[in-house]
Amino acid sequence: MGLEAAVGRIRGCGYKATPQRLAVLEAVAAKQHQSLEGIRARCPEVGMVTVYRTLDLLSGLGLVRRLDLGDGSRYELAEDHHHHLICEGCGGITEFEQCPLDMRGLPDVGGDFEVRAHSLEVYGTCGDCR
Amino acid sequence: MGLEAAVGRIRGCGYKATPQRLAVLEAVAAKQHQSLEGIRARCPEVGMVTVYRTLDLLSGLGLVRRLDLGDGSRYELAEDHHHHLICEGCGGITEFEQCPLDMRGLPDVGGDFEVRAHSLEVYGTCGDCR
DNA sequence: CCTGCAAATGAAAAGAATTTTCAATTAATA
DNA sequence: TATTAATTGAAAATTCTTTTCATTTGCAGG
Secondary structure (H helix, E strand, C coil), X not given: CCHHHHHHHHHHCCCCCCHHHHHHHHHHHCCCCEEHHHHHHHCCCCCHHHHHHHHXXXXXXXXXXXXXXXXXXXXXXXXXXXXEEEECCCCCEEEECCCCECCCXXXXXXXXXXXXXXXXXXXXXXXXXX | CCHHHHHHHHHHCCCCCCHHXXXXXXXXXXXXXXXXXXXXXXXXXXXXXXXXXXXXXXXXXXXXXXXXXXXXXXXXXXXXXXXXXEECCCCCEEEECCCCECCCCCCCECCCEEEEEEEEEEEEXXXXXX
């Protein structure tokens, strides 16, 4: 999603597209899986409080996704559906698009439970760390 | 895993099986997916600091698992391999054992990346909330 | 069954992280 | 361009977590 599309989404939901909000969004977009600290460093002109509030807002709008991979919160641009490969050696995070799930046959799924989304994290050791 | 087995595991790793540690472990075991607050309520005789330290220890020993399902940290007894079905309506959490993953064919997996574990959370709406 | 000692505990303090408050500013509509 | 409600940011408040350190205790060895 481009910047203008994001502006549209923000305005479309009745919020203002302020420079601070766009700066935070761009900071998140600059690199996937950043911590709050990393994001803050990329938009130092935006006050801390506003960063917190904006990440909440953008998460609520579905523009940004909050991750928890074991170390505090991280954020990523919510563009495509993907999962994470996390190396326990170096902490590196890789994304992969291919979705190895087959929900058919799950007990409740398809019956009572209506699936909206899912998240999958795979932990292990990457080639370099082995 | 029974209580004695847990005591064995704690002692076996060179730690003391104190009443506080057992109380925290039992508190976690009383109900899956409890928040810190919930656990604390089940062992009010144990100091807050000790609860924090004990959960760290038990996680490290692999007796307890820390979850993050969107709202702060939750804890569960690390017994069997299972995944979570999370209802976004009522917040209810259901476990399911069946593992709908087929990792074969994943790009890096099986090649460079050595998988140790994975976690899968499925979000949606349960029957009651529909 | 005692004893000694390193490990563990808990209270208080320190330190982080996050949220609230509120006056001043600003985006967007008419 | 004027108006207005939303937004911002600084400070304060609150909440969460960790550190410190004196006291207590589990448990291995005698």
